[in-house]
Amino acid sequence: MTNSIRIFRVAGIPVELDFSFLLLMLFIYILAYLGFVSLQLAILITLVFVTVVIHELAHSYVAMGFGVKINSILLLPIGGVSRMEEIPRVPRGEFLISIAGPLTNILIAMLVSVPILLDVTGPLTGLAGEFLAVNLLLALFNLIPAFPMDGGRILRAILAERMGHMRATEIAASLGKIIAVFMAVLGVFYNFFLILIGLFIYIGAEQEYQATLISSLLEGVTVADVMTRDPVTMDPDITVDEALEFVMSKKHMGYPVVEGDEMIGIVTFHDLSDAERTRNVREVMTEDVVTVNEDDELISALEKLNSMNLGRLPVMGDGRLRGIISRTDILRTLNLLRNKKMKREN
Template sequence: MNSSYKIGSIMGIPIKVHITFLFILPIFALVFATNPQPYGFANIGSTAMTYGLSLLTTILLFVCVLLHELGHSYIAKGYGVEIKDITLMLLGGVSSMEEIPREPSQEFKMAFAGPLVSLIIGFVLLGLNVVASAYVPSYSSTWLSLMVGILASINIILGIFNLIPAFPMDGGRLLRALLAKRMNYVQATHFAASFGKMFAFMMAVIGWFYNPWLILIAVFVFFSASEEDKSTTVTVSLENYKVSDVMSKDVISVEPEMTVEQLSHFMFENKHLGYPVIKGNSLKGIVTFTDIRNVLPHERYAVLVSDVMTKDVVTLPSSASAAEAFKVMTINNIGRILVMDGDNVTGILSRTDLMKSLMLLTE
């Protein structure tokens, strides 16, 4: 099931909305509608007007979040980083980048761009309210003034909050960039991630007594910091090795005419959960346990491998770096990659192969 839906493109970057965004949208609108001024629109007019202004403010708030992410993306694109997409979701926005620049000064500028955009938006809106109130006496009592004030306050808070040096928030990336000037990249990431997890724990404790939302944010920060720490360690450790160094050269293949029943027994006998599908000397696809597990038992005698295999095969040459293989697996959410040199399958590389190699390299 696709959990994100594209709604447009900006600067050539696909803009997506995650399904969780559709849940948070009415919740935010309800919060604005039930809170009194200056934090909401309760009792500002009719019920329709209250909820209409609340929904509009929520939408504009997420537009500001999008601009925050575009700030990151604009700087990143300037350094040649490919932006896969920007997704609006439950806890804000996420820019999906090919990779974070390793040069500390580049990462610093890229990380700072988002909070800077939020702070600029916040102070510009605050300034507009001050100027408008000075020249239009009745302006300060209008719904427009209230909406602009809410958006200004939230953007300023968002900008300041993101500067907290807790990985993986922007402040954590700023901290890593500063540390990376004095120590290696893995050590800098580990230190920043540890600080982020400590911050998440403190946030969860505060949230337990005052605001359950903080617990949700704390969980996100903790697991994101852990994942970033692990991913960076794996990537850096594998950078000096090629796919040919860690792949399995003894490739066991299956034919497209094999039935799913035969394949299930074949998997049990060979103790592998994925195989290239080859006819003659031609690669036709790849079939994994995931492809066959939804085939009903009584249908397995009639369904062929060619019916369930994945035809769009992700491949890499044996000369590619092992770090690139890990990145490709992560981006495509797959457990193995076929290694091809020219038209020949010369090996297969699984995530298990990479993890075993990493264990040996880090001992």
């Protein structure tokens, strides 16, 4: 079940609202109607979220110029998220993609300042001034040199021009953690909200470092290097009862369903355990199968498994089933490569 609703598309990019965001906006305008907050504040909050969308669209539009696929932009109560493929490791590309958002906020602030300076905003002067200030604040906040803010990626891009991507990530992530601890300490004495921001930055820095480390370790490793070849398959015409016995004997949780030389679906233990025992596998299997190609990089298979919350993927080659790869296979490989790297460093 989806938790968001698509409202429009811009330059081919779907913009979606999370249901929690809709509830938040409804709540804010109810408070404004009841007089607990001013209508001007409600409008300002709405404009801020519009700005967040424009900010993310700026990132996405520049990223598309570098060949990055944009799946959607999701608007949440805490801000916007661009669902895009991995940002290119080319420093120039990451720099331009990352700085596009803050520059957009600065441009919006400059445009808003014109009617204020010309004194033509009239009764909206207060709202316009607050909107200008919010955009400058968003730009400055996003330029903090720490992940997951844009400033962290900008810093990494600058450092990566002079050193490797991994080393640049280590330095940027470490700086981000230092900033996070400093903000948390300030929060103890001044504002509890700073502690939450510090925690957000610290977690973001660690996640970015771990993601880059995994990507670095798996660089050059293909699905074919890790997959299980000649996987155990299941006949589509056996009954669910027979299939459950088959599962118990083979001890796997999922099986490609093959008819002749063609894979026509996939069936899991969960599918079988929830079905009537007299039905056959063809009736309960999943026909819309997510697959990977044997020549794909292993990191792309891991990303697909994580994004779709899957345990395993059939591996195809030349239109035929070549093997199967599971999350466990990839994590085992990752641990082996990490241990090998540690031994080299020691």
